[in-house]
Structure formats: C-alpha cells, structure tokens
Amino acid sequence: MESQLLLSGNEAVARAAWEVGVDMGVGYPGTPSTETLEALSKLEDVYTEWSPNEKVALEVAAGASFAGSRVLVTMKHVGLNVAADPLMTLAYTGVNGGLVILVADDPGMHSSQNEQDSHNYAGFAGVIMLDPADPQEAYDMTKRAFEISESHDSVVIVRSSVRVAHTKQMVSVGERKGAIKQAFKRNPAKWIMMPAYAKGARIKRDDHLATFAQSANCDELNRVELADKTLGIICSGVVYTYVKEALPEASILKLGITNPLPQALLEEFAHSVERVVVAEEADSILEREIRAAGIECEGLSCPRRGELTPALIRAALGLSTAEVNEAFTVAPRPPMLCSGCPHRPVFYALKKMGAIVTGDIGCYTLGAIPPLEAIDTCVCMGASVSMAHGLEVSRSLDKKRGEESTTGDAPVVGIIGDSTFAHSGITGAVNTVYNAGGGTIVILDNRITAMTGHQGNPVNGITLQHRATKELELEPLLRACGVDRVRTEDPNDLAAVTNALKEETSADEFSVIIFRSPCILLTRSWPAAYKVDVATCRGCKVCTKLGCPAIEFDSQTRKAHIDEKGCRGCGLCEQVCDFGAIACTEGETN
C-alpha cells in the first residue's frame, strides 16, 4: 500500500532501506547525516547500531554483507575520510548482501570543518554513486541502490547533501516485506584481498563499472529534459532543483548516477545543444570528468565554494536577479556554549593560564568563540591528542638545541570530548605514551555525543536504542595504554579545575584529566537561578568573560545582570566574582 509522509531526505533514505529489507544499519553521528540511522532505528524488525567511528561502521557493514545481509551505512562527508580505507578495498571485493553508504555533504559548511565533495570518492574508489535531488529521490534512489549493489556486485554510495538531508517533502512510501538475505558462500578470491586475488578483483571491479557505465546511458536515473537548445545544463543532486528554478527554459541533463558517467548520453546531449554548462557546488568534478571524456563544456563562472542558489546560477550566466532591499548590519549571533555547560569552567581556566590548546570536533569547539577564545586549533576527529604531541615534540627539539622554543613555555593541552576520544582519540594517546611524549590531554566527558543532538556512545554506554550497555571506562583504559597520570575532576568546581590543570601541566610526564559532568541539556530541571546584588557589584565585568548567554551587562548602571530564565544555576559566575556580588536565589522569597 502506498502512502505519503512528510519526510526529510535522511528519513526518506531510512524508510527506503527498511522497505527493501535491510537487516542492519550502522554509522556514526555527523551533521547532516545523523537522523538517518535514528529514523531507521525506530522502524520495526531491523537491527541498528552506532559505531565508535565510520571506519568501524563500514567494516561491520562489510561483515554483514559478506554474511548475506542487506546493510545501510551512514556518515557525513568527513566521516567518509575515516571510512576510506575499507571503502577503497571493498570496491574490489564487491558485496554479497547489498551494501549502501549514505554520505551527506555540507556545502556551505553549516556544521563542518570543510566542504569536501564526496563525488571525488566514487571515482577514486571505483564504486557506483547515486545523487538524489530531493527527499523523494533519496527514497527512490536508495531502493535502486540496493538492487544495483547486488546486481553489479558493488558498494553503492548515495550522495546526499545538507539541502537534501534536511529538506522535507511529502514522500510516497510503500511497505516492508521482511529482511532480504543472500546465501553465504566462502570465496577467497572475492574476499581475501592479498595481491594474488586483488589483481583479479581489480579487473572484476573495472569490468563491473564498465558494464554499469554502458547501462547508465539509458538508465532512467539519468534524464534529459530538452527545451531551449541554446543552453544545456548538466547537473546532479539538489543543484538540479536550483537549475529548474533559475533557468526554466534551459535544456537539462540531470545525472542521477554520477559515477560512472554515461559517455554516450553526455555526447548525445552535448550535440543536441549549442552551449554546455556544468552546474555543481563545492568542486568541479563533473566538469573535469566530462572534459576528460572529450566533451566540450564550461563550468559556472562563479567560485566553486559555498552553496549554490538559483540566483547565483543566474548571476554566473549573466542573467538578471531579483531586486534586493537594503541589508542591515546586525551584531553577529554565533552559536555558543549553553548556559550551565560544564565545558565552560575548563575553557575559562585554560584561557587564564594562557595554555596552547589543540581542540577537536564537538560542542566544545565553541570554546574558540569570544570571549572564551580558549582553543588554538580544530582540524579533525582526534587531532587534539596527536597535535598536542606534535607540538610538544617540536618544543622539546628546540630545547635540545638549546634554543628558546617557538611556542614559548605556555602549557600544552589537547582537549577532546568523550565520543570523539572513543572515535579516534585513543590511538593518539597510545602514540604519545609509546613515544614518551609529554603534555596534558583533557577529556570533557559530558556523558553524551552532544553537538549532533544527544546520541549514545561507548563512553556513556547507551546504545542507539537508548538501552544501557557496558560503559567504556576511561580511567582504566588510559592506565592500560600506559598513562600513569590519570585523574578525574568535577568541571563545575572552578578551583578544582584550575588546580588540576596547573598540577598536570607542570608535571614532567604525559597526563590526562577527565572532567566528568553530564551535558546540561540532559536534565530538564536545573538548580535555582543566580542573581547579582546590584549594591555589591563593582562592574568589573569578570563574569561577562565567561561567555554565558544568561549574563548581561548594563552599560548605563555599570552593573552585571543575570537573566533568570536563561540561568541554569551552575554557579560559575559566583565562583569568578571577586566581590561576592553573585549568589543563588534559592530560598529567596519575592
């Protein structure tokens, strides 16, 4: 029975995977992909799990596929870097049960550290890639992806992006007929990728791709919409919808399959129009590939960065755009650490110490924003730990040469969250111990993967189904890695935070401090609000340096003020006030 549901692209992918009988879904949370696996986990009769990272997720999926299960793997674009190692070789092994990877790109970097274009991976690995334009297509193409994966013995990537993943539309859906499973067969030449077998597998992979490329020329996923023949646009994914909006008269070749490209169809389209323009965002892969295929085309004459929009496409082609009213300059409103966030005291203390802080990926990256401005780097998952080691080694080399260090003598601290540490911080810690490094690592264990919307992880021991499982205990883990100085502190106690940081950073060996306190948003009832005693407040503004959204400063009266509704009673402001002007309102009668 067919029905219509308002679904996001992520939910549509989950629904389609469920309907085509996936046995299993695995992934690691990452905006804009996260809700896919969450949506799948809420559907009946399908097993889902969060992995500690994307490489593990893809390997788990490979095992399930080997066993004959259909399996969906979900991640954001940068997650595919982590999963790239198994991906490159799974391109050779192929699959048994259908194996589909949903990867969600983030052009415009709304919630990411870069805007790499996942199209690159399909060509690089030699796997098939489908490119939906909206949630309905995400649903339809995910279903096709599983069929293609099995019929062409290939991993298939469904490449989504923020404007597909987080766009909702009415999607026509069907029903699940139960799990579909392939027979299991041991097959060394297919599954053991040592040179003798890999050479044959490489040939097989190339043949499968070539066969699929042939059929892609007449596959309904690649669609020609002939209209005005003076201009032909080649596009894929959500960019197709922008082209339809911007250039309703243009002829379009919409590529639903972006790897491999349909050579004959491209040639035919190019011959049928006077001018061929390739419209794509974040990178120029299609343009390069189409040129390399010997077809003359041009790219849009606008920078290949950020998101495209219909108006940008029109402007790039020299066409008119809407008349625009005056834009106002309004003070920026960046995201920030929540009121009551247990990360805040740690950043406040680190800033006061003047520490050089290598940061990581999570809510705590917001420790970089004024007024805290307490971290110096943010590169990728786990980099805080290894970069701190690199910095320390560089400094020790200066010392060995008898030179003053380029980084001075400020303490070096790497700062990482619980989920990120489980994702890729552990190997960095092992490395520092192994190579007798120094420095201090701070693990902000807030008992949740917070930034992506509160997912469980190995450290808090909560599964995707919100069930309790074994917790990964950080202290024994670190000691087993060989870290001799491991201590755990309550981050809400600023004196304890400062003291721990001072002691550990002045120690002569590698140390780890675990600051453990649950994310403030995990609880819905907070302690009573704090209040500024106006008579005692000297207007020194020290409390405003905390970057707490609930603390304001009245420049007329020169007094601080705490917004009662915004305050979550963490009491950090009371701890920094030198004049005792801030106190809890508990017990106060109005």
Next chain:
Amino acid sequence: MTTTVMLCGVGGQGTILAADILAKTAAQSGLDVKLSEIHGMAQRGGSVTTIVRFGEKVFAPVTDPGEVDALVSFEMLEALRYAHFVKKGGRFFVNNEVIEPLSVAVGTLKLELDPLQKLNELGAELVDASRIAQNVGSPKSANIVLMGALSQALPFEEDVWREVITKRVPPKTLAANLEAFDLGAQSVRAQ
C-alpha cells in the same frame, strides 16, 4: 507560482515546529511543499533560519535575497538580519521581542540601530507572541501565535491549520495552542 516563507529566530525558539506545521498545512491544502532547515552547530543559541516553499510544483528548497514573500521572525534583530531576503511588497510578522546577541548584552558591541524603528519603516507587523503565549499558559507557544499571524497572509483554510496543530502538539497543551493561534490571527486582523 511558488510562495516562499522564511522563518528565523534564535536557536531553540521553536522555528522547526512552526515550519513543520506550516508545511503540513500547505501539503494538506493540496500543494507541493519543501521545507529546508539547518541544524547542528547553529542550534546552540545561534541565528537560525528555515525556509518553507509551496505551490503547484516546488523545485529549490532554498531561496535568495529579494525572493521571500513572508518573513516570520521569532525575534526583532533576526528579522532585520534577514530583511533583505524579503521581496518588495513582501510581509514581515515579527515577535515583539529583542534578544540581544551576547556581544551586545555584555557591551562588547553596540546595537547601532533601533530595531523597532527599522521594523516600522519596513511595515512589519509586530506580534506580542511571547506575551500572548505566556497569557494562554503555554510560554513555548509563541511559535504558534506567529503561525496564527502568518495565517492571515496565506490562503489556507483555518480548519486545516487547526487540524494540523491538533495532530502536531502534545494533547495537554492543545487548548492553549489553539487559543495562541487564534490570538495571533486576531492581532494581525486588528492592525
């Protein structure tokens, strides 16, 4: 013809629920709809926008400056931040409330403009959404008050709005939310 509504506010104000109700109302009225939102990092108290577009056939889920038919803002400064997205003759429905960005609240930056004056110049319809929500006993329903206000600029039947709201809000708060919707609509009719 595609109609474009932009909803903006501060992360955590309930723009996503409001957009969902609008999208479902449009869909239930027989139109093609796309809703596009940004979450993740921006949710932590940052500036957020959601686009809802509906018509016979909607392609792009996003919009450009000068293309928005109606801007619904949960906060006055955010209305100004995105004002240039509104087309000439487009409408503004703005919650009569200023939430100062932290930099302004602690005096690092100055506001530089008078939001009320600017919004009046733009012909914005100011809605006492937060206060109305408070009065009906459901402080979180400011988003529903604003949907009530917006409903006056859109061709959808009131029954459809009410049906969608009924399905979408917790039963405990239903009566308050329906009242919030009515009062939002009234406040625009009165202006």
